[in-house]
Amino acid sequence: MADAVGASVGEVTRVDDLGEIERASSPRWVWWRTAEIYPALLEAGVRVQRCHDLAAVQSLLRTYEGEPFVPPQSALSEPAGSGAVQISLFTDDEAASKPSRRLGAGPDGDPAMYGTYFGLAELRRHYAEQLAHIARVRKAHPGFGLLVAAESAAGLAAVEMGRAGLPWSTEIHDRVLTDLLGPRPQHHGRPRKLQVLAEEVSALLAPEKTGPALQVNPDSPADVLKAFKRQGVTLTSTRAWELKEVEHPAVAPLLRYKELARLHVAHGWGWQDQWVRQGRFHAEYVPGGVVTGRWATSGGGALQIPKVMRACVVADPGYVLVAADAGQLEPRILAALSADRGMIAATADADMYTALARQALGRPEARNEAKIGLLAAMYGARANTPAMVALKRRFPQALDLLERAARTGENGGIVRSVLGRTCPPPEPTWQEVPPEQALARSRARGRFTRNFVIQASAADWANALVAGLRRRLIALSDRAELVFFQHDEVLVHAPAMLAEAVVAAIADSGAEATALVLGDRGVRIPLAAAPITSYADKN
């Protein structure tokens, strides 16, 4: 992060010039929104090493100061009535000094360029203000500069990932869908196997009437509830876990229907038509789109690909996918944040939950109890299981950190991630309700802040991972591409001969993220990377 606005500010103008400057000195480009400017640069063959995304940083600074969360896409509103279309960006690097030029609007301007419509002076003013603001914040939260840099790097990675796309075999996808659902329907309507299940459910729930039309629509919870009621079965919902407890012949086909219908509507042929082009699933990623700093997506549902569909993600011939995820990231983050010596010791174990079970319960085979107990503590479960009590006794500092975060939230306070990402405050009127509702709101707010410190700090770590990995992959080869990132896991698509180098790049990036974000606290975050051909082969 530069500490001053470079003297060499210049409007750039033709993409070729920008590319030349980038190759010569890789400055930190300053612009309004990466998502608006960077796709056109990539289209023109210019890959940028570093940037400062004013909108993303504005979002971080706003919440830091106690303002409501504003997703980064809209953190900087555009001035009204602005006329000419121009791209404003500049570099803060003196070495990049060039005569003032203008990008996009000239007679020989690149028609592919479009963007945000601010003047350069306003851009410079915002940047200078942000730098001064960041410098102030860093006095209290030294990690904030890293947060800002990683957030901007994440923005670059997100655009590149969306452009590269996730290798997606439509052939395998078709096969999976056909196996599960039957052939693709000609027009609308349900695929054959889905229709058969729907009719079976209907016949079993409304046996008194028969005919081509369904008496019970399995997609309608109200319909299903009424039908079960007629059968003498009273349900409070049609959730899968509740249905599983009911003994009725319609339950099994209904559960199967729900499972398959979900795949059909959310990841079926329609989804493929919309999102997969030429063997690549192109999603739109939104770094910082979640209040905790996790990434979101807008369209395509890239962060919710069902596990059965992972078989569709396959490397090109001669390529591999290098997959890695940080196992048990959140409990490891908790160990680091709380500096609980016993819990830090447990992070040495590849399976942290077994270590916790051994230390707190004296029984390594109680792994699952320990896991559920700790997750429940991090999410704020009401029930206090014996495992939770044992964890509290054995790891008091760790559990106390969670309790304090919860108390802060219940009292209307704010909490921050390890790097300084800040949760938004409650609505000013949040307690202006009847007392029992006020208590419920207070508890809910406590669960939010309790989880925020963990989830947001895990997101800090993950963004640092992505930033470091991106840097290393750029140095390695244009053909080694980050193609997927999901909270704590990455997929790199690379020529097979680069597999080892990519594995090393991922391992190095993980170690770097741990050192940068968590410092020297002795916490281990394993990030085992392995080359695979199909995403289904992971783990």
Next chain:
DNA sequence: GGGGACAGCCAC
């Protein structure tokens, strides 16, 4: 016919 609330399930 479009918007919004709600239900339900997918991911972490």
Next chain:
DNA sequence: AAACGTGGCTGTCCCC
């Protein structure tokens, strides 16, 4: 076993 955090997405249902 079933209630405990962050989301996206799609269906139904009801309203305008």
